[in-house]
Amino acid sequence: MKTFEPIAITCFKAYDVRGELGVSLDERIAYRIGRAFAQFLGEQTCQDTATIVVGADIRPSSETLKAAVIDGITDAGIDVIDLGMTGTEEVYFATSHYQAIGGIEITASHNPINYNGLKMVREHSRPISADTGLAQVQALAESGQFTTRPKGKITQLASKDAYIAKLMSFIDTTKLRPQKIIINSGNGAAGPVVDALESQLIAANAPIELIKIHHTPDGSFPNGIPNPMIIANQATTRDAVLAHQADFGVAFDGDFDRCFLFDANGRFIEGSYVVGMLAEAFLQKHPKQTIVYDPRVIYNTENVVSRLGGVAALSKSGHSFIKQVMRDEQAIYGGEMSAHHYFKEFFYCDSGMIVWLLVSELLSSTGKSLATLVDDYIAKFPSSGELNFRLGGHDATSIITKLEQLFANENPSKNTLDGLSLDFGKWRFNLRSSNTEPLIRLNIESRGDKALLAQKTAELVSFLQQHGAASADH
Known part of the structure; x- marks a missing residue:
């Protein structure tokens, strides 16, 4: 032995x-x-x-x-x-x-x-x-x-047949209207699933045209590591949307549990607004249900859930935590601004594929463009997007503590469920350590005040840089 x-x-x-x-x-x-x-x-x-x-x-x-x-x-x-x-x-x-x-x-x-x-x-x-x-x-x-x-x-x-059938069960193909969709698989694992879904859409006579780029799985990642949250990586999908005059674009990370969206103008849609859009879609079909969301960017989601009479449940970021809260609360949908989206009918798990299928159905049923669906969200609750910083040997806890002390005299509302969240009424931020990378992540949002958002973003970025954190978004 x-x-x-x-x-x-x-x-x-x-x-x-x-x-x-x-x-x-x-x-x-x-x-x-x-x-x-x-x-x-x-x-x-x-x-x-x-x-x-x-x-x-x-x-x-x-x-x-x-x-x-x-x-x-x-x-x-x-x-x-x-x-x-x-x-x-x-x-x-x-x-x-x-x-x-x-x-x-x-x-x-x-x-x-x-x-x-x-x-x-x-x-x-x-x-x-x-x-x-x-x-x-x-x-x-x-x-x-x-x-x-x-x-x-x-x-x-x-065989992927049972899995593909489960994905297709989330939409009614008879409701789909003509659409052209860019799918960027980033040479990751998504390609074969996209092909299988395309076959099902064709078999159902759905008027959906998929234009596939960086489609072939290739572990050498000839077009770069598939991480659409990096701004430089977004250009390929944006340019394809514009070149093909597509209705919207989709980009996946390597294991496609995250789905990133681009509107018909090639604009990257921040994940928190997608959470709000899907929360609204679910609550309109299933009133008074619970929606789970993470603490990084919250204003828009909380507004949507409140307006539609749903129940808002806050969870620590990360799939393990979100899923547990969803089960505890019997939530119908949960979303993170990092582009993870969770579904009760998918065993409370996250799926990148279900997202773009639902968005295609949503654009068809509403007759609206993706841009129209999110423009109001963006105007009412502008956000910085996630800003990432490498610590360079500095201690994340020490930096977070110093930042909290900086605002102590302003008596903000404080939440430490996941990192540090301080809410000043007209604006708020969340600063947390990454669970998967040696980074700290900053998110800032305001209530309809872009100038205030820009001002506070500049202040916080300057503070972090003065305390040894270097931008990792490049």
């Missing part, structure tokens, strides 16, 4: 695993995490047979890490459904659909090419975080105190 020496594993984060290849994450560590995850969940379920679904994005390192994870899971006596190359939401779907005890996606999403990671869920696609099992998985992986069971078996499952 193989024995394992205790080791330190440093790639565990608040709600997933993310690490630099060869530094904090490699096949040996991936094996131990897979085995610990399977043993932990297997002991909790006490089933004679149990299965974990596993998928991986297109990064060159993902396939070898996936193989190591699968080896660890099967050595723990748990069966595996290997989904092949997938986006994260495909693992979320399969975990519930195939009644698995858990799921793992090997992905680093939008992080640099020398990073990778694991996104994990429990039974029924429930989130797992440090408070709900991730700490135990880390402790077991580090200790190497694994039990011995007969090796589990592996089933390959390439």
Whole structure:
């Protein structure tokens, strides 16, 4: 029987695993995490047979890490459904659909090419975080105190049919009006799913034309790491929208759990306004339901929910936290300004694909353009967009504390659910540390006052730079 020496594993984060290849994450560590995850969940379920679904994005390192994870899971006596190359939401779907005890996606999403990671869920696609099992998985992986069971078996499952059918169930194709949509998959994992959805739209005689760019999955990312939140990366989608006179554009990150939108003018739509738009669409169909949102940008979402008689529920940022609040509150929809959107009917999980399908249906049913739908939001509640800063060795907690002290005499309303949020009535900001990258993230918004927004943005950016933070948005 193989024995394992205790080791330190440093790639565990608040709600997933993310690490630099060869530094904090490699096949040996991936094996131990897979085995610990399977043993932990297997002991909790006490089933004679149990299965974990596993998928991986297109990064060159993902396939070898996936193989190591699968080896660890099967050595723990748990069966595996290997989904092949997938986006994260495909693992979320399969975990519930195939009644698995858990799921793992090997992905680093939008992080640099020398990073990778694991996104994990429990039974029924429930989130797992440090408070709900991730700490135990880390402790077991580090200790190497694994039990011995007969090796589990592996089933390959390439078909996406059940998943595609679930996505299509969110829209009524008979309501779709003629539209031209740009889809930028960023050479990530989204391409095959977009193709499958396109086939379904064609079969339904839906008058939707998809113009696909950077479509072929390519782990070398020849057009750059797919992270549409970086301003420089938005030009490709914007230019394609304008060149093809499209109705709107869609851009995905690497594992396509985030969906970014561009209107017909090529304008990038900040995620918080998309949250408001989808919250409004859901509340009009389902009155008095609960909408979950994160603390970074809140004015518009709270206004929409209040105006339509819904229930607003604030959650800490991050998929694990949002999903748990949604389950606790039975929320119909949840959204983050970072372009994660969560749906009760998708097992309370986030999906990038459902978003653009819903937007296409919404433009068809309202007869309005995307720009028209969000212009009022933007005018009433202008925001800075998320501004990212590298710390350069400085301490995030110290910087946040100093910023709070700077405004102490103004007696703002304070919320520390996620970083520091200070609300001054006419404007507010949120400053928080990233859970996935060595950054601090700043968001500022105002109540209809663009000049005040610009003034406060300049002040806060200057303050952060004076205290050693350097802009990472380039």
